[in-house]
Amino acid sequence: MASVDECRQALQDLAARLDRNADAVRERVDLDRTLACRVTDLDTAFHGRLTDGRLLDLTDGDDPKAKIALSTSSDDLLALVRGQLDVTKAIASRRVSIKANPFDLMKLRKLL
Template sequence: MASVDECRQALRDLAARLDANADKVRERIDLDRTLACRITDLDTAFHGRLAGGRLVDLTDGDDPKAKIALSTTGDDLLALVRGELDVTRAVASRRVSIKANPFDLMKLRKLL
């Protein structure tokens, strides 16, 4: 089972990867939204903001008002970030839940 520290590091790794590709992504995706990532099996959460193709202001704790909310287990979060779990299949199988408006979901899909 993944730990809170491993989940935090996975999100930092994702942020670094998005940062490295931000110039390419920014031209295709106009998305500036708050984001909450809830880790269900660890009863913890992280939040930040997607802006300009980057994941910024990442910190511990939930944001109940986040425009995009992702809920999953720690192991599935690690698998998603490592590329071992396809986000579309994970959502279809209910291993991952993403709550956002439909237009944001389409933009988010391009980002991931």
């Protein structure tokens, strides 16, 4: 099981990667939504905002009102961010759950 610090670092790495590719991401996914990432086996969460192709204001804690909520285990979170776990297969096998309105899910598919 990964630690809270490893999960935080993985999300910060993802934010940095999105920031480096913000123009390309923005062309594919034009969203401005709050985002919560719930790590089920650690009983912890992180939240931020997905806007202009970037993941901003990433901080500890849950946002129960987040428009997009991802839930997964710590190990699966790390594997997703590292590209070792295909998100479509992870969702199909219920290793990852994403809750969002249908229009946002269609936009997110372009990113995933």
